[in-house]
Amino acid sequence: MPLPPLPVKKRKDGFTANDWYLCITIAQSLKTKTFRPNKVNIITLGCAKNLVDSEVLSAQLRANDIAVSHESHKSDHEVVIINTCGFIEKAKAESIQTILEQVERKKRGKVERVIVTGCLSARYQQELADEIPEVDAWFGTEPYREVLQLLQADYKQELIGERLLSTPKHYAYLKISEGCNRTCAFCAIPLMRGKHVSRPMEEIVLEARKLAEKGVKELILIAQELTYYGLDLYKKRMLATLLDKLSDIPDIQWIRLHYAYPAQFPMDVLEIMQRQSKICKYLDIPLQHISDPILQAMHRQTDRRYIEQLIYAIREKVPEICLRTTFIVGFPGETLQHVEELIAFMEQVRFDRVGVFTYSHEENTRAFALRDEIPQQEKERRAEMLMDCQREISYQKNQARIGQVMKVMVDRREAGHYVGRTEFDSPEVDNEVIIHTDTKLRAGDLVQVRIDRAYDYDLEGELVS
Structure with a gap:
């Protein structure tokens, strides 16, 4: 309707x-x-x-x-x-x-x-x-x-900090702020959730401790923009400090970061990631596009040069990091040349994980004044072009894992085998590891798996310990 x-x-x-x-x-x-x-x-x-x-x-x-x-x-x-x-x-x-x-x-x-x-x-x-x-x-x-x-x-x-988990009991999402102060042209989130409001650090840590007491091993930090955390409450970005405090919780094994805005990215987060072994070497950093005219029209406050320098700096500080990003295709004014530039950029940078959305023309956003003249079928075709590119990159990266022994968190038992994830994979959206073993495992167990087969998006291997 x-x-x-x-x-x-x-x-x-x-x-x-x-x-x-x-x-x-x-x-x-x-x-x-x-x-x-x-x-x-x-x-x-x-x-x-x-x-x-x-x-x-x-x-x-x-x-x-x-x-x-x-x-x-x-x-x-x-x-x-x-x-x-x-x-x-x-x-x-x-x-x-x-x-x-x-x-x-x-x-x-x-x-x-x-x-x-x-x-x-x-x-x-x-x-x-x-x-x-x-x-x-x-x-x-x-x-x-x-x-x-x-x-x-x-x-x-x-009951502040208390939740009735609907995820498997060994991992939980931890929301550190609400809303967003950005003015991205395509995004309606501020219309629905308002301006950015950071939660007090003590409240977040208390909730994390309660989750750990319930058996949670992995915390997945979420917000509309993680890296803005603290600016409203403490007058400076405090994500690194929060990560340090969360890492002190004994029963938490993994801490994963979702939705880090690229502009004004706080590099001290990477220093904590290197120093604290509990923080997964994984970063979800939505870029949305790479062509400067489209980034400008999207009001993303970045350009291609800045993004390339940021990715280089991130990988220099954390060489083994897994980078996940998302792109939007079909934004008003996007041409096939812009799409080809984006694909060439993907081939150059070789992200570990990529998600693609087709542009949705949302009323009351900045972009709503632009003409949404690219047909949905063409938007879907462009999205598939990007995913075809990423599928090959993912396959090649997975093939390079064959023979490696990787730490895997067990998620579930399915069809006679166990299924888990490495620290480089978030639940439901990223790769999984099929584990072959006669040993009885439990959800949340951290085990070593030798990878012997690899596919476009998944790995398969034998339990080592």
């Missing part, structure tokens, strides 16, 4: 968009006639930041003696909470489809209440409420207090 932009200017009657949404939420809460359920099911869409929000809400519900499940396929819950994503067109479509499916279940008497939270709801609350009146309440991101109040439950301040 078409979703028009939110009202962002002040109305003549003095109401802002936030005032309007608050009125809608209050009205919907009255319509719902708050009640206390016995069981709630939470469905999470989108990124790991949404997943963390769902886990925090789950812990609060459980502390109020409300049973909670995550993406359960059973029909034994009275309330379903859908934590939506509104980042790009495909994510919005998936979120709306999920809402409609749950509304249909409500009509059939399979669930009593449908509550929607998250980025899509934050961005299009008024329009969604008009289009899907069957939903009982709409909330934005981090809606813990509001949802609990609606369900006649109390927000428990003493």
